[in-house]
Amino acid sequence: MTDQTAGTAPAGLSPDEARRADAAHTGPMLAADGTPLKKSLARALRRQKLRALALIAPLLIFVLVTFVVPIGDMLLRSVQNGIVADTLPETVETLSDWDHDGTALPGDDVWTAFYIDMWFAVERKEHTRLGTRLNYELTGMSSMFRKTGRQVDRFDTDVYGEQFVALDPSWGQPQSWAAMLDGPAADALPLTARTWERWKDFNAEEGDKVLEEDIPDFLFTALYHDLTHGAEVEGVSDRLSAAKAAAAEFEPVDLSAQFADADEDLGNIDVWKTLQLYSPRVTSGYFANSVDMQLTPDGIEARPENQQIYGILFKRTLFMSLVITGSCILLAYPVAWLLSNLPMRTANLLMILVLLPFWTSLLVRTSAWKVMLQQQGVINDVLVWLGLVADDARLTMINNQFGTIVAMTHILLPFMILPMYSVMSTIPPSYLRAAKSLGATNWTAFWRVYFPQSVPGIGAGSILVFILAIGYYITPEIVGGNTGTFISNRIAYHISSSLNWGLAAALGTILLAVVLVLYWAYDKIVGIDNVKLG
Structure with a gap:
């Protein structure tokens, strides 16, 4: 760098006069290329920001094209009605x-x-x-x-x-x-x-x-x-x-x-x-x-009471999504605990079994449940063979809410296990041993020491499963019948069959608003900062 302030004050000047003379010759600090240092730094920072923007530009464009633009189009279609004025x-x-x-x-x-x-x-x-x-x-x-x-x-x-x-x-x-x-x-x-x-x-x-x-x-x-x-x-x-x-x-x-x-x-x-x-x-x-x-x-x-269907569907969707999320928590917690506490060799083998459903088509898994749950299916046949159910009183487990809950719990269970496992695997086993050494029972050690540390994994899995469940429509369509379908099935119907895209967009907008409100409530009650993936 070049410093224009360098130099010696003329002889015979007082200190104040020397400072004033030095200030009169003082100019902006320059970089090596002769440009002002402040301008050079600003240019360097701008180049860094542009490079960072160039790195994330493909992802940003992808999000805009596949996420923001479709949502904006949906919001527009939910209120758009120019066809009457344009045609007549x-x-x-x-x-x-x-x-x-x-x-x-x-x-x-x-x-x-x-x-x-x-x-x-x-x-x-x-x-x-x-x-x-x-x-x-x-x-x-x-x-x-x-x-x-x-x-x-x-x-x-x-x-x-x-x-x-x-x-x-x-x-x-x-x-x-x-x-x-x-x-x-x-x-x-x-x-x-x-x-x-x-x-x-x-x-x-x-x-x-x-x-x-x-x-x-x-x-x-x-x-x-x-x-x-x-x-x-x-x-x-x-x-x-x-x-x-x-x-x-x-x-x-x-x-x-x-x-x-x-x-x-x-x-x-x-x-x-x-x-x-x-x-x-x-x-x-x-x-x-x-x-x-x-x-x-x-x-x-x-509308007349016999024409009110969407309120029922919204309530059913929220209720069943919460039940499915709760079922996944109850089933996934012991599995995740086993995976995080077993030896690595055994845990890896079990993890393959957890991931195995991802390698099977969703339609195949759903259709398999339809075969198993129907009145002449495997489960009813076993119950009749064991004498638990009479042959003429077989259980109705398909084309209703029960069938939807069972099939979707099976499909979404891995999405709950993986976040739980990733968090539990970071909890040191020594914490439980320390609690027991201080006189805590097995239950007290688990509830007071282990469980609070696993809550972030439960939160992450719950958000993931609930959001996936509330928007599912393939599985409820196959196994839900008239009482086990979601609001998403009605949205799909209006998009593909009735072609009432405006109503489908309005239903989708309301569903999006409900999810955002529930997300906000979850953040206020639990805190998104407490959600971790390991």
């Missing part, structure tokens, strides 16, 4: 002003918007997805949208086009529509202008040119609706003024009757209440359903 934009906008508390169906403006939206939805094949989504909330919506979609293109709305073209042939030319709606007429005809833009976008998606296509019936329907619902076209265009005057005498088309002919369910006011209720892009309906509630126009209400 005009209907959602006009339906927002409809009074759902009344007994009257929506007015002509809603039926017109619904007709236009359904045409585009059918062409894009989006109406079936919308029906599937709304069918979760009101049974029959899926078939209603499919039936209506097959009839929309056959409605009698072509009479509007015939009457406009008869009034002025230029109405049949797309060039005249483009010229009209690119000018001030777009403000006077809002529904027609928006529909024209959607028509252009649709043709662009299909690779067609809008000016080469015939004017569709729904555009004439939108134009008729605007002209007969107070469109101010005076001074905008003589052709529009003439069309407005003539439209009052046109033969109208009752769209509500057309839709009723397509499917009579569209005359059910509950259908329109459901559409209005689930038109927002964010909904609490999934979470309401996951706690046996339902979203209604009047707020969240409890």
